[in-house]
Amino acid sequence: MDQLVAKILEQGRLPMEQISQLTGETSRALGKRRRFLIALVLVAAREQDFPFISSYLQLGRDWDA
Numbered sequence: 001m002d003q004l005v006a007k008i009l010e011q012g013r014l015p016m017e018q019i020s021q022l023t024g025e026t027s028r029a030l031g032k033r034r035r036f037l038i039a040l041v042l043v044a045a046r047e048q049d050f051p052f053i054s055s056y057l058q059l060g061r062d063w064d065a
Contacts (some may be wrong), residue, residue: 004018004019004022005041005044005045012038014034016029016031034036038055044059047059
């Protein structure tokens with residue numbers, strides 16, 4: 001999962017096929033939520049920059065769990 005997050009942060013794009021396979025959602029459904037997903041990944045990856053948003057969303061770094 002960390003590799004996927006690193007790829008998103010590096011390229012600034014969502015790898016829709018990989019996320020679709022991980023979640024079971026269709027690419028079309030993910031495409032409709034693209035902006036939300038990118039924002040969520042940014043907040044989760046940079047919790048120290050967004051402490052209030054991160055705590056409100058109850059995000060943790062247990063992606064590998």
